[in-house]
Amino acid sequence: MTTVLVPRERRSGETRVAATPETVKRLIARGARVWIEAEAGRAAGFSDAAFEEAGAEVFASSDSLERWRQADAVLAVQAPLLCSEGGDGGLEALPAGSLVLGLLDPYRNQALIDQLELGRVSSLALELLPRISRAQAMDVLSSQANIAGYKAVLLAAAALDRFFPMLMTAAGTVQPAKVVVLGAGVAGLQAVATARRLGAVVRVSDVRPAAREQVESLGARFIEPPQLEEAPGEAGGYAREAGAVFQEAQRQILAKQLEDADVVICTAQVPGRPAPLLITEAMLAGMRPGSVVVDLAVAQGGNCAASRAEADAWVGGVRVIGAGNLAATVPQHASALYARNLAALLEVVLKEGAIHIDPEDPLLDPCLLTHGGACRRPDLRPARQEATA
Structure with missing residues (x-):
């Protein structure tokens, strides 16, 4: 069974949440187990009780690091904070082969790419989603714009x-x-x-x-x-x-x-x-x-x-x-739309309760930022080399 982790957003000014009770039910129906950090949806009007009623397990922030160590997939709005940015070490604790989905700011977040490569964590950057008919239900940029x-x-x-x-x-x-x-x-x-x-x-x-x-x-x-x-x-x-x-x-x-x-x-x-x-x-x-x-x-x-x-x-x-x-x-409606977009994308790789990523899939290929310990977007390489020069 795939364990999907939804952490509380920690970046300044971010009030949205990457899942709602509606999308929790969708993911559970596809064979996933969903963990929600306590008060992750409070600013968006979604209570812990509503998530529990939908079938999610709500965990205390004090248990956060252990949950990250066991997660198969992480749903985020903005890129999780690294330790160097004041994060709690969750991203660094993710096991190899796990998957992160969110607005990862890939053109400007070189440190994140480095960590994802180091940890051999796969990632889907929603900013890179192709604008094709198949991706319309997942188009986060359009729903938020x-x-x-x-x-x-x-x-x-x-x-x-x-x-x-x-x-x-x-x-x-x-x-x-x-x-x-x-x-x-x-x-x-x-x-x-x-x-x-x-x-x-x-x-x-x-x-x-x-x-x-x-x-x-x-x-x-x-x-x-x-x-x-x-x-x-x-x-x-x-x-x-x-x-x-x-x-x-x-x-x-x-x-x-x-x-x-x-x-x-x-x-x-x-x-x-x-x-x-x-x-x-x-x-x-x-x-x-x-x-x-x-x-x-x-x-x-x-x-x-x-x-x-x-x-x-x-x-x-x-x-x-x-x-x-x-x-x-507008956190409630923004979260509702964002969570639906995210759930639709996760459902593409969630098959029979397990995550299967096909790098050759025309939908996934452009937005699969890292996979197997490497950054898959050559256009980001010059920016990374420039940043470390």
Whole structure:
């Protein structure tokens, strides 16, 4: 019987949990035994009693290290802390051949990769999941980005010095807020839909001309990207990184749009690369005092020059909100969706009560980060060598 361990998340600001009573029942039905650390789901509204009722065994944090030593699979939201980061030694105690699943931040977490190799622990990094039809039920990035895009608009609306919708009152008519969304991926489109529901006028910038149809279907206006030969386009369901000439041309277009904007929602990101800088300090200076920028890309460096992780900055009266983990501010629904994504992926390798990993499976191959004591992603090797040089 496979033992699945769900630890309490220990990284600062993380309120989500990697399993819910619903997914515990799913995994038990597939022949697994589930261990949940006490209070792992408290911040997300899931009690220890609810997990026990679903069939999980809840264990005390004081027994954590022994449980890690016996686990076959670990379900995590963010990468477990190493001892060097203040962790309790759980990751280092995992037995060889065990499996870790979660958002492992593989492009920036070289120490984790080293430990997984050293311990001969297999790992599935959900950021690397391929965007194929078979993976839709497991697409954690999309489920969490939906929440982030929604919450970003609510955050902006609460911080803005004016209403979002048009209001007709006895004292006169209030014009609707003007919102600019940078990036028409999952988070960006959800931001568009939410801002439109609140009554704002929305414009959207994206490097992919093909995004126009989706943007306009939501009632927003599409900002044409620069008409240059080096337009980045798309690869694997994500926008590719744009060159310096293209980005400068894009900033010139955006500068005019921002002069008239009340809110800017930044969502533009490129996997494994720093987020493109789309808003400079000079562009912020041209915005109306009282306007708001919410930067969801701040963990990758930010789309806005003034963005600071999980903090607010003020530039000439413009409020810039760095919001890198907004999904954790809606922990119950974020956990419910995340846990379903994770359970669907674990079910692929959980067969007859045991874990069987096929490295050649087109679903697993791209996201199987480590296996058999080696990192399987050659594109991460240069980053690792650079980090240890």
